[in-house]
Amino acid sequence: MAGIYIHIPFCKQACHYCDFHFSTSLKKKEEMIAALKTEILLRKSEFANETVATIYFGGGTPSILSVSELDEIIQTVYENYAVVDNPEITVEANPDDLSFQTEKENIFEAYKAIGVNRLSIGVQSFFEEDLKLMNRAHNADEAMACIKEATQHFDNITIDLIYGIPNMSNERWLQNVQTALDFGIPHISSYALTVEPKTALDTFIKKGIVPEVEDEVAQAHFELLVAKLAENGFVHYELSNFGKEGFFSENNTAYWLGKKYIGIGPSAHSYDGVHRSWNVANNTKYIKAIQQNELPSEIETLSVTDRYNEAVMTGLRTIWGVSLTRVEQDFGTNYKKYLLQQAEKHIQNELLLLSAEEEDVILKTTAKGKFLADGLASDLFLLN
Amino acid sequence: MKHIRNFCIIAHIDHGKSTLADRLLDFTGSVTEREKQDQLLDSMDLERERGITIKSHAIQMEYIYKGETYVLNLIDTPGHVDFSYEVSRSIAACEGALLIVDAAQSIQAQTISNLYLALENDLEIIPVLNKVDLPSANPEEVTDDIVDLLGCDASDVIPASAKTGLGIEEILNAIIERIPAPKGTVDEPLQALIFDSVYNPFRGVETYFRVLNGEIKKNQKIKFMATGKTYNADEIGTLKLVQHPKQKISAGDVGYLITGIKDAREVKVGDTITDAADPTKNMISGFENVKPMVFAGIYPVDTEDYEELRASMEKLQLNDASLVFTPESSAALGFGFRCGFLGMLHLEIIQERLEREFDMTVITTVPNVSYHAFTKKNPDDIIIVNNPSDMPDPTIMDRVEEPFIKASIITKADFVGPVMSLCIEKRGQITNQTYLTPERVELNFDMPLAEIVFDFYDRLKTVSKGYASFDYSPIGMRASKLVRVDVLINAQSVDALSALIHADNAYNIGKKMCEKLRELIPRQQFDIPIQAAIGAKIISRETIKALRKDVTAKCYGGDISRKRKLLEKQKKGKKRMRQVGNVEIPQQAFMAVLKLND
Ligand SMILES: Nc1nc2c(ncn2[C@@H]2O[C@H](COP(=O)(O)OP(=O)(O)OP(=O)(O)O)[C@@H](O)[C@H]2O)c(=O)[nH]1
Ligand code: SF4
Ligand SMILES: [Mg+2]
Numbered sequence: 001m002a003g004i005y006i007h008i009p010f011c012k013q014a015c016h017y018c019d020f021h022f023s024t025s026l027k028k029k030e031e032m033i034a035a036l037k038t039e040i041l042l043r044k045s046e047f048a049n050e051t052v053a054t055i056y057f058g059g060g061t062p063s064i065l066s067v068s069e070l071d072e073i074i075q076t077v078y079e080n081y082a083v084v085d086n087p088e089i090t091v092e093a094n095p096d097d098l099s100f101q102t103e104k105e106n107i108f109e110a111y112k113a114i115g116v117n118r119l120s121i122g123v124q125s126f127f128e129e130d131l132k133l134m135n136r137a138h139n140a141d142e143a144m145a146c147i148k149e150a151t152q153h154f155d156n157i158t159i160d161l162i163y164g165i166p167n168m169s170n171e172r173w174l175q176n177v178q179t180a181l182d183f184g185i186p187h188i189s190s191y192a193l194t195v196e197p198k199t200a201l202d203t204f205i206k207k208g209i210v211p212e213v214e215d216e217v218a219q220a221h222f223e224l225l226v227a228k229l230a231e232n233g234f235v236h237y238e239l240s241n242f243g244k245e246g247f248f249s250e251n252n253t254a255y256w257l258g259k260k261y262i263g264i265g266p267s268a269h270s271y272d273g274v275h276r277s278w279n280v281a282n283n284t285k286y287i288k289a290i291q292q293n294e295l296p297s298e299i300e301t302l303s304v305t306d307r308y309n310e311a312v313m314t315g316l317r318t319i320w321g322v323s324l325t326r327v328e329q330d331f332g333t334n335y336k337k338y339l340l341q342q343a344e345k346h347i348q349n350e351l352l353l354l355s356a357e358e359e360d361v362i363l364k365t366t367a368k369g370k371f372l373a374d375g376l377a378s379d380l381f382l383l384n
Numbered sequence: 385m386k387h388i389r390n391f392c393i394i395a396h397i398d399h400g401k402s403t404l405a406d407r408l409l410d411f412t413g414s415v416t417e418r419e420k421q422d423q424l425l426d427s428m429d430l431e432r433e434r435g436i437t438i439k440s441h442a443i444q445m446e447y448i449y450k451g452e453t454y455v456l457n458l459i460d461t462p463g464h465v466d467f468s469y470e471v472s473r474s475i476a477a478c479e480g481a482l483l484i485v486d487a488a489q490s491i492q493a494q495t496i497s498n499l500y501l502a503l504e505n506d507l508e509i510i511p512v513l514n515k516v517d518l519p520s521a522n523p524e525e526v527t528d529d530i531v532d533l534l535g536c537d538a539s540d541v542i543p544a545s546a547k548t549g550l551g552i553e554e555i556l557n558a559i560i561e562r563i564p565a566p567k568g569t570v571d572e573p574l575q576a577l578i579f580d581s582v583y584n585p586f587r588g589v590e591t592y593f594r595v596l597n598g599e600i601k602k603n604q605k606i607k608f609m610a611t612g613k614t615y616n617a618d619e620i621g622t623l624k625l626v627q628h629p630k631q632k633i634s635a636g637d638v639g640y641l642i643t644g645i646k647d648a649r650e651v652k653v654g655d656t657i658t659d660a661a662d663p664t665k666n667m668i669s670g671f672e673n674v675k676p677m678v679f680a681g682i683y684p685v686d687t688e689d690y691e692e693l694r695a696s697m698e699k700l701q702l703n704d705a706s707l708v709f710t711p712e713s714s715a716a717l718g719f720g721f722r723c724g725f726l727g728m729l730h731l732e733i734i735q736e737r738l739e740r741e742f743d744m745t746v747i748t749t750v751p752n753v754s755y756h757a758f759t760k761k762n763p764d765d766i767i768i769v770n771n772p773s774d775m776p777d778p779t780i781m782d783r784v785e786e787p788f789i790k791a792s793i794i795t796k797a798d799f800v801g802p803v804m805s806l807c808i809e810k811r812g813q814i815t816n817q818t819y820l821t822p823e824r825v826e827l828n829f830d831m832p833l834a835e836i837v838f839d840f841y842d843r844l845k846t847v848s849k850g851y852a853s854f855d856y857s858p859i860g861m862r863a864s865k866l867v868r869v870d871v872l873i874n875a876q877s878v879d880a881l882s883a884l885i886h887a888d889n890a891y892n893i894g895k896k897m898c899e900k901l902r903e904l905i906p907r908q909q910f911d912i913p914i915q916a917a918i919g920a921k922i923i924s925r926e927t928i929k930a931l932r933k934d935v936t937a938k939c940y941g942g943d944i945s946r947k948r949k950l951l952e953k954q955k956k957g958k959k960r961m962r963q964v965g966n967v968e969i970p971q972q973a974f975m976a977v978l979k980l981n982d
Contacts, residue, residue, distance in 0.1 A: 194936065215932040222933075239935060255944065269943050276945045300945060310948050317935075349966075351909060372909055375934035378951035379958065 001084070002050040003254045004077060006036060007265030008062040009283055012096070016135040016204065019196040021267035021281040022060040028283055032265075033069055035290040037076045039264050042293060044080040046262060046272065052081045054088040054251040061122075063093035067107070071114040088250045090118040095146040096138040108153035118156040118249075120189070123147065126179045127172060130165050133210065134193075135200070147183050156247060158187035163225065164218030165193050166211040173221045177228050187243040188234070190225055192218040219371055226367075239317040239373060256314040258307075266296075276300050305382050308335050313377040321355075321364035335382070339363065342380045351376055385636040386565040390457045390594065391510075392440075392474045394502060395484035396492035396853060397463035400514040402426055402437050403546035404484060404555075405460045411552045412445040412456070415625055424625075425460045430736060437462040438733060440470040440580060442477075442592055442638060444622045449560045456559060457623075457638040463494050465855050466727030469674045469706070472501050473653055476671070477579040477594035477638060480508040480563030482555065483534075487513050487521035487543075490529050491820065493794050493855035499533070508563045509534060510542065512555060517545040529821060566596075566636030574598035574606070575664040576657040581648060583702035589645040592623070592638070593657055597664065599634040600641070605660040609667045610652050614660045615643035648702040674706045676724025677787075677858075678731060678837055679770040681712060681749035681880060682738075683720030685962055685971055689744065690719045696742035697721060700734065707734055712771060716878045716964045717747060722771055725751075728837060747962055748975050749880040753834045756785040756861055772868050772882040778919070785861040787833040790815070793844070794826050795852035802847035803827060810835035811886060830859065832886070838893070839980050869894045869923070871901070872915040876965040880974055895924040896980040904973040907931040912967055 010029060011022040055077055057070065070091065077083065091111060098107055098121070111119070125131055128140040138146075150157055159180055163173050180188055195202050195213050204210040226236055234242040238256060241249060254261055255271075263270045267281035277299040280286050289296035302310070308331045315322035328336040343363055346352040351369030355362050365373050393401040402423040409415045409424065425441040426432055437460060445456045459474040475481065481502040485495055502509060511530045516523050527541050534540075542558060544551030580592040593600075600606065600620055607614045619642040621629040633639040645651060654671030658664045684693045694711075701707050707730075709721040725731040731751060738744040755769040760782045769775050775784075791812065795803050797819070804814065804827065812829035819825050836856065844852050867890045871881035881901075885893050894916030901914050905928055912928040936947065961968040 192933065219932040269945075271944070278943070278945070306948065309952065310944055313948055313951060314944065349909060370935075372931065372934040374936060374951055375909075375931070375954070378954040381952060381955045383952060383955060383959070 001053040001254075002047055002259065003054040003056065003251050003261040004040075004052055004081070005056045005058060005251070005261055005263045005268055006040075006062075006073060007263065007268040007279075008057055008059040008065060009266050010064045011059065011061045012064065012094075012137045013135065014200070016133070016200040017193055017196065019199055020060065023283050026064070028287060029065075031287050032283060033065070033072065035287045036073055036265055038290050038293070039295070040073070040076045041080055042290070042295065043262055043264070046270075047081055047260075050082070050260065052077065052083045052087060054090070054254065055083075056089075056251040057091045059092055061094050061097070062091050063097035067110040067114060070111075070116070074115055086117075087115075088118055089116045090120055090249070090251055091116050092120045092122060094122045094137060095142045098146040098150065099138075099142050106153070108150060112153065117154075118158070119150060119154050121147065121150060121157065121159045123159045123180075124162045125165070125168075126176050127168075130162070130168060130172075133165060133167070134162070144179075147180075147185070151183050151185070155186070157185055158189055158243075158247075158249065159185055161188060161190045162193050163190060163221035164213055166213060168217070168221070170220055170224060174224055174228065177225055181228075181232055186247040187241070187249065188229065189241050189249075191240050192222065222371055226370075235319065237319045239370065253318075256318050257320070258311060258314065270297075274302060276302060303384060304331055305384050307331070309377075309381045312339070312380045313374075315363075316352075316365055316373045316377050316380075319364070321362040324354075324361045324363065325359075338382060339380055346376055346379065385568070385570075385634070387452065387454045388457070388566055388636045389454060389480065389559050389563050390478040390566060390636075390638060391480040391482060391559055391563055392459040392461055392471075392478045392502075393482045393484060394461055394471055394475075394498040395463055395514075396486070396489070396494040396498075397436065399463065399484045399486040399489065399492075399495070400546045401463065401484055402460050404482070404512070404514060404544070405443075405458060407546050407549055407552045408456075408458060408556065409443070409445060409625075411549070411556065412447045414443070414445040419625060429740070430733060436464060438464075438467060440474045442474075442580065442623050444624055444638065447556055447560070449557065454560055455637065456556075461498075463498075464727075464729055465494060465497075466725075466729045468494070468497065468501070469671075469726070471498050473579045473671060475502050475505045475507060476577060476654075478505075478507060479566060480510060480559065482510050482512050482559075484512050484514045485526060485530055487516045487523050487526050488518050490522070490526045490824065491533055491794065492853035493792050494853065496533070496792065496794075496826075497855045497857070509536075510555070510558050510562055511536065511540060512551070513541050513543045514546055516543045516550065517548050525821070529824075532820070568595070568597045568635040570597075570599055570635045572597040572635075573662045573664040574600055574604075574657065574659045575666060575668070576600060577668050578608075578651060578653055578655045578657060581651040581653060581705070583648050587642055589643075589648050589651050589702075590627075591641040591643070591645075591651050591657075593641060594638050595633055595635050596668070597635050598659070599632050600639070600657065601632040602630070606641075606643075607658050607660040607663060608650075608652070609656040609658055609663070610670065611650060611655065613650065615645070618642050618644055648705055653705070674726065675858075676706070676708055677727050677753065677833060678725045678751045679722060679754060680725070680731060680751040681714060681717070681720050681747075681771070682709070682723050682735070683714065683717040683747045683749070683880070683962075685745045685747055685960060687718045692742075693720070693738075693744055693746065696738055696744050697723075699742070700737060704734070706730070714749070714773075714879050716876075716880050717749070717962065720747075724754075724770070728841070745960055745971060747880070747971050750883045750974060751837050752884055753787050753832075753837060755787075755864075755866065755884065758782040758784070769884075772884050773879055775866070775868055775884060778867075784864050784866050786864040786866065788830055788859050788862045789833045789836070789856040790859045791829045791831050791836075791854065791856045792826060793829070793852055793854050794820070794824060795848050797823050797825055799848040799851060800825050800827065803844065803852055806840075806843055806847050807831065810840060831856075832862075832864065833858070834884070834886075842979060867918050869897070870917045871897060872913075872917060872922075873901070873905075873969070874912050874965050874967050875915075877917075878964050878969075890918060891923050893980065894918070898924045898926040900976065900980055901973060902926040902928055904976055905967065905969055908967060910966070 009022045123143045229242045266286035269278045277297045280296040395401050440461045442459045461471045461474050542554050575597040576593040576595045582590045604617045656668045709723040712722040757767040763782045807829045812831035816828035865887045866884050867887050898914045911930045914926045916924040960971045
């Protein structure tokens with residue numbers, strides 16, 4: 001089973017915190033769609049022996065494309081790849097794109113009609129103040145209205161919520177979570193606001209226009225979120241992802257479990273089990289290369305140690321943890337020994353734990369260790 | 385012999401000695417076009433990167449003057465005070481010295497100290513006014529300064545530029561005309577001075593010597609008089625850019641000797657080489673042993689590397705006989721070595737050479753000077769304290785003495801105030817103040833050496849806006865009032881951070897050390913208290929707050945490579961840390977504690 005990720009590199013406006021690849025000019029939209037379809041075609045041999053189980057439109061803002069444009073791309077996948085019955089097809093959408101309705105056509109029904117069965121809605125917050133600070137394209141009313149309507153048509157909805165926003169009180173944060181619960185949303189992806197270098201947010205904070213983002217606040221919000229969602233029957237299956245049973249993101253889970261995926265579009269990443277590759281993060285260069293039937297990508301071959309490090313890094317983020325049996329099988333006994341030896345100190349400090357599960361032993365983060373998962377992972381790394 | 389000239393180039397740091405040597409080598413055709421490069425004689429990587437000379441370097445040139453060929457033996461010397469012993473050795477092999485003075489900076493502290501070294505040895509001084517090409521050069525004034533200092537005539541000062549090549553011919557001519565040819569006779573028994581030695585991993589120790597009387601021949605049976613050992617002179621020759629083997633080297637000349645000695649300690653610089661069968665009656669008085677000024681512990685970051693560290697230090701010592709070390713152990717760091725250095729620059733260089741030449745990442749503990757302690761029970765027996773933990777308990781102590789230096793600082797008149805208050809804060813006592821010119825002042829202080837180790841250079845630079853030069857020489861031990869300030873990290877005393885500090889400053893420095901460590905130790909998964917204590921009394925406390933978030937809890941697509949690389953980098957950083965108790969302390973924190981005012 002494998003996944004296809006399709007990157008739609010356009011946004012209406014730039015959110016202040018964002019360092020993803022996108023353009024706010026739609027001039028090259030047509031050419032881009034053509035190029036995406038060509039790349040899908042060009043790379044079909046890579047999945048000659050694979051069946052596609054998930055198709056994921058990410059961005060940027062996929063909902064900038066019309067329904068028929070999305071449909072064309074989906075059709076191209078079907079024409080060139082073996083696809084399972086009922087694949088998970090996700091579209092990331094922003095509330096402002098989902099609010100337009102005509103009497104005749106409802107956007108949600110239109111998505112359903114082309115096979116989209118999962119919506120990922122970039123709400124981020126239900127509060128005007130937060131949305132303004134982050135320069136989101138939608139307002140609070142649109143966020144509410146859109147979710148209300150979406151739940152009438154889709155069961156499988158996930159929304160994004162950002163915490164740790166400057167000036168966001170614990171109460172306000174909890175209200176955001178509560179609103180999502182009140183709508184009956186079965187999956188939430190929740191991220192800490194992260195100040196990436198050279199973003200507008202970074203500049204504003206340096207100039208003192210926006211207050212600092214504080215780790216203590218983020219940590220408090222994270223703990224509130226974890227507790228609240230647990231009370232409401234969500235499984236915290238990945239650091240930033242919470243879902244009710246049956247609603248985990250198949251596509252994203254594949255990344256963390258080391259499954260294969262092809263990433264289509266500028267800046268998209270691919271993994272075939274041994275190699276990682278990534279396309280150029282530039283729309284013009286991407287289109288130009290694809291037009292000449294060339295893949296504008298860089299490729300890296302993972303060494304055994306690289307793969308071990310990745311397994312540790314991604315494993316610690318999930319409830320599935322790092323399976324010692326798999327480490328031994330995939331990398332050898334020495335790796336397993338090394339892992340345990342490095343983990344010892346953190347197990348003593350109750351940041352990591354070993355749990356016995358069906359003849360296997362799994363290394364996981366404890367509740368206390370979760371928010372330190374990267375630092376813990378790097379301690380367990382082996383250097384080439 | 386009347387066609388030989390032996391001279392060295394001396395100056396304050398950076399006044400252009402090595403660059404001037406380049407020009408002399410060019411002008412005399414001693415290097416080919418292909419061999420040319422800036423500061424050619426600075427052959428160590430570290431010298432080239434830092435742009436400073438660490439070791440003296442001897443080289444021979446030939447020069448035709450008025451139709452006659454002369455042999456010129458040049459020795460380029462370092463300017464930094466830590467390496468002034470290199471200068472004194474070089475001087476002993478010469479009859480003359482080029483005293484280089486930067487035309488923009490004029491006379492500085494090491495100009496004076498190196499000049500005095502040369503005068504003590506009766507060297508003929510040729511003053512060279514260098515860098516006259518600089519827009520900021522002040523040739524008239526600086527010439528006056530030189531005339532005042534040397535009591536020479538303005539016409540004796542040669543204006544030059546090692547950059548443009550101006551004045552090089554005049555310098556060469558002056559070397560021949562003004563510097564006396566060596567004295568000595570070929571018919572006497574061999575008497576040669578060892579003025580340097582270099583370790584070559586393939587050929588063993590190369591000994592550099594100056595023949596005073598007699599001659600040394602290939603395969604001669606020779607004797608080193610101080611050590612009493614005899615050897616066969618397997619190879620002798622002169623030092624060009626590459627070595628030129630010769631059959632013999634006669635009185636007045638300089639050369640190298642290879643005897644198959646593998647242990648650099650067998651060759652004592654300052655020793656006399658003579659003939660084993662027919663020894664000279666006049667042993668040269670030799671040099672005082674170089675004494676380390678500063679001591680610090682050196683420990684491997686990874687305890688498992690102890691043996692490898694020892695091997696590396698031994699090899700380094702072959703190259704640098706001024707490095708001394710003895711094994712020691714620390715409760716916090718395990719096994720390591722207590723090392724003696726010539727000064728803080730020397731310490732830094734050793735640490736860097738271990739890292740780059742031997743791939744050894746080490747922790748250097750807080751440096752200290754060497755104290756003399758006396759107990760009540762045996763008030764006349766000196767206990768030498770090179771490590772804070774060797775200091776006897778205050779209850780049994782009679783008294784302590786610490787080394788003092790005579791400091792000489794040359795600065796602009798504008799900065800006399802700030803420089804003086806810095807030196808007084810550093811427990812200095814002013815002994816002299818001389819206006820060299822209306823704008824330039826020489827200040828002399830008696831000061832504890834320990835105060836130089838703690839953060840003196842940087843502060844002097846700051847208070848004088850860079851316009852101060854500093855030189856010092858030891859003047860003996862004086863009574864002192866010392867306490868040991870201990871540092872506790874997470875309630876555990878870390879001996880490698882202990883420092884002996886004058887009682888009056890202990891509180892203040894303890895506080896600053898805690899603040900500095902709070903900055904330098906990265907946040908960890910728990911709160912870390914940092915305390916400074918004198919005995920059982922806590923004098924200062926800071927807390928490093930626990931790390932709350934160490935994870936990218938942000939949305940990311942499949943970009944796992946970038947994240948992995950990020951964490952790999954983090955891991956590399958951690959490998960340079962040392963775990964003490966529960967706490968990871970970065971390698972550089974141990975030393976940086978000294979830079980309290982950054
Ligand atoms: N403009 C100008 N620069 C010079 C001249 N002579 C040397 N320099 C520069 O001054 C700096 C120091 O030169 P060095 O020859 O390394 O000085 P040094 O006296 O050997 O220094 P140490 O050995 O460290 O004491 C270098 O950047 C040289 O390029 C000169 O005549 N004119
Ligand atoms: S919509 Fe998404 S991709 Fe576009 S700028 Fe905002 S956060 Fe970035
Ligand atoms: Mg030099």
